[in-house]
Amino acid sequence: MRLVFAGTPEFARVALAQLLQAGHEVPLVLTQPDRPAGRGMKLQASPVKQCALQHGIAVAQPLSLRLDGKHPADAAAARTALEAARPDAMVVAAYGLILPQWVLDLPRLGCLNIHASLLPRWRGAAPIHRAIEAGDAETGVTIMQMDAGLDTGAMLLAESTPIAAADTTATLHDRLATMGGRLIVQALDLAAGTGLTATPQPAEGVTYAHKIDKHEALIDWALPAEAIARRIRAFDPFPGASTQAQGEAIKLWSCEIDSFPRLPDAASGQILSIDDAGVRVACGQGVLRLTVLQRAGGKRLRAAEFLRGFALPQGLVLGA
Incomplete structure (x- = not known):
């Protein structure tokens, strides 16, 4: 198929690479503007932009797609590029802009x-x-x-995977990224053949995964050990769970x-x-x-x- 791809991070790059490997034509990629990153805070292209440029694909990086928003010129230019691409479908993965x-x-x-x-x-x-963080047994x-x-x-297609006791966001991300790339190729194959069956989402069981805020990284030692352990795994690699110790x-x-054994009179932390x-x-x-x-x-x-390089004496209360 002829596709426009919209995505920004590594999760999306994996899907774009699999679409290209499957032989789909991608004349245009949309991704977020380059952002400062790293210790030098130099502008860096997103993983999706890097992949697109490696394959000679045109890249658009609008600040907005709303024609009546704060960046109408960006949106108008993006519309011109999208119309010229004449896509059969647009594939979106962690793009970062509302469509x-x-x-x-x-x-x-x-x-x-x-x-x-x-x-x-x-x-x-x-x-x-x-x-x-919630302790779900599976995701997908x-x-x-x-x-x-x-x-x-x-919903058009879905596939599940168990969340292992040792899974972090980093390990689960990589597994789901590969799964997502495989599923979108499968979905497009079905769309080109027998067609896809659309199933409305059920009204029950809706939850919202709010954006991670850096302030959440600070561990509250009053929580149960299991909840803290899940949070440490959930915040790896970003933003990284943390605590205060010896002023650091x-x-x-x-x-x-x-x-x-937890002593009855021990303070949390x-x-x-x-x-x-x-x-x-x-x-x-x-x-x-x-x-x-x-x-x-x-x-x-x-x-x-x-x-060996940092003292944490017995009896010290972390986070205090």
Whole structure:
């Protein structure tokens, strides 16, 4: 098929690469404007833009697609480019801009979205993070026919995957990205052949995966150990769970629920014991053993190595 692709991060790049490998024609890619990133804060192209340029595909980076919005010239230029591309369908994956009705109506087959959850659970911006944080047993990818709502369109294809006890947002992201690329190729094959069956999303079970805010990264040690452990996994690699210790912000990257007895008079966040296996911390319920930590500007280190360069004395209350 002749496609326009709209996406920005690595999750979307994987899908674009699989569409190209499957032989689809992509004359135009939409992606977010270059952003400053890295220690030097130099402008960097998105993963999708880099992939498009490597394949000689035209790239548009409008600030908005709303013809009556704050950037009407951007939107008008994007409309001209989209109309010239004459797409059979538009594939959207983590693009970052709301698509107005004129975009939804432009392709012959409409706009198909690759969403990293089993809709209607976890509509919104951060479905992978929120699924892990909530302790979901499984998640997946839904290919959706886009409409004017926030991830409210009819479901075309879906596939699930279990969330393992060791899964982080990083590991689950990579698995879902590959799944999403495979499913969108499958969906387009069906659309070109026997056709796709659209199933309306059920009214029950709707949840929203609100965008991750950096302030959420600070661990509340009054929470149960299991909830904190899920949050540490959910916030890897961004924004990274953290706590205050000895006047410094310490990132927490890996942990385990520990059977070490929690003293009844121990404060939440109090260090109960320290050894090469990790730092045992009292939580609101239970004990958590921190196994991989990081100082600001440093590297992720196993607890034994971290403690050789940073003192965390027994009895210290983290986050205080």
